[in-house]
Amino acid sequence: MSSYSTIETQTLSADNGVDYAYRCVGSGPNALPMVLLQHFRGNLDHWDPALIDALAQGRRVITFDNTGVAATSGRTPNTIAAMARDAIEFIDALGLDRIDLLGFSIGSFVAQEIALYRPDLVDRIVLASAAPRGAAGIHGWRRDVIAGVGGREPSPEGYLHAFFPATPEGLEAGQALLGRIYGERTQGRDEPTGWQTRQAQYDAVTEWGIPNHAMLERLQGITQPVFVANGDGDPMIPARYSYLLAGLLPNAQIKIYPDAAHGFLFQHHKEFAADVDTFLS
Template identity: 70%
Template sequence: MSSYSTVKTLRVSANNKVTYAYRTLGTSTDLPPLVLIQHFRGNLDNWDPALIDALAQRRQVITFDNRGVAASTGRTPHTIADMATDAVEFVAALGLSRVDLLGFSIGSFVAQEIALLRPDLVNRIVLASAAPQGASGMHGWAPDVIEDVGGEVPSPEAYLRVFFTPTDAGQAAGQEVLGRVFASRIEGHDEPTTWATRLAQYDAVAHWGIPNHSLLERLRAITQPVFVANGDSDGMIQPHYSYLLAGLLPHAEIKIYPDAAHGFLFQHCHEFAADVDAFLRE
């Protein structure tokens, strides 16, 4: 099997007049394809190839740039609900009628909305570094976090501070991930995300986090099995939101990974991929 670091970027045009950039790895099986939804300001290149390669051992894995992000056309929406609608359009453009979802960070918000908008489309759901809409304390991120991830020119040092713990093990893992994510692809890079995308996505995050406890009840309508996961030291989306999610979802299981922050799924890529594979095959 080829590696995510070498697969080519493909494009598909949808009924919403958006041309989506995407990549696919693995072969079609009797299992639904696994569609990945990216983090804040992330593009196709920001997925860890080691994670994607591990996930694609048993199934087809699809990553994509949503509307207005990186190489996809259109303008980035300012709400999670619109991002979910655009993601559904992408899945439909590929001719898929049933998928598994893995949403990471802001992608986990989008995954929740997709499950509510089109429950017939979604088989199983993985929510990584996730929070429910309306939870207290999610109205924007802490000043130090947004200073690191929200600047005009993100830096490797800021990435290490937010995505990994300050321990020796955490920083060593972060250096390894930096090498895989930012240095393993030699050609065919994705377009960088723009400042307009950053502003729109942060508007969506802030709107999602306006405290409104009545919105938490919406999670009762997500009846699919859900795997909720996070690092024990995630300062961007704190792990107590994972416990809140798992308690509100009718059919959820949870795992918190040790000595890990926002990038736990890259730091523990092989363990996380094995956990996701076992969950999706249950």
């Protein structure tokens, strides 16, 4: 099997006029393909190669830049709803009729909308570092989180602060991840995300978090099996929202990973990949 660190980036034109950059690794005739939805300001290179390779044992794993993000054409929309519609356009262009979804952070918001808009498309869903729309207390991020990941020039130090706990084990895991995502792929790297994407995505995040408890009822429409997961010390989307989400979804299971923050799925990539495989199987 090819590695995520060496697989080439491809481009796919969809009916909405957008040219999507994507990567596909793995195979598995007996498993549904799994489409991944990326975090705030992330591009194809911000997925952990170790995690992707583990997830791709026995199935196709597809990562992509949504509209306006990095190497994909267009302008990034400023609502989760529009991002979900654009993601569906990409999936339709791939010719896929049934998929599993894994959404991380803002990608978990998009995954929820895809499941509501196109329920017959989605078989099972993994929501990592997730929150439901309209929940009280997520209307914007803490000042230190914004300073870490929301500046014009993101830094590795800010990324580590938001994605990993400030413990020896957490910092070691964070440094190891930085080595994988910046050191393993030496050719064909993705374009960096621009400021327009940052502004649009943060607008979408804050709109998603406007308190509106009526929006929580929408989750009853997601009847697929869902695996909700988070780190116990996530400063961006605290674990209490994972409990809320899992309690509101009709068919959900939850796991909170210890000594972990927003990037728990990279810190505990072996364990998380095994848990996802068990869930999907």
